[in-house]
Amino acid sequence: MYLVTFRLDPGEYDEEFHKLNDAIQATAEDTDGYLGKRTWNAQESEEVLVIYYWKSLDALGSFGADSDHKQAKQRWTEWYDAYEVTVTEVVEAYGSGFGADADPPA
Known part of the structure; x- marks a missing residue:
């Protein structure tokens, strides 16, 4: 599984x-191959983290080739004050107590 963390400072x-x-x-x-997403908002600032869950790099690459996605990437300065994308391969995940939230969102 792969996670794409989209960290942003929203603009207008x-x-x-x-x-x-x-x-x-x-x-x-x-x-x-898209498994879902989760969004967090920082309490002390306007920063937002959106975590996208992907089954494979091929699935992520397929999504990245979308024309709307490419257009948005080119126009980011119109809507965000800053952004950062991190792609991470999940080697292992475990835990307890989150119930259905323990799995990637559907």
């Missing part, structure tokens, strides 16, 4: 951002 979102963002999320959900 307009109608075009929301349309593009919704299209990108729909594409992710339709991509074979």
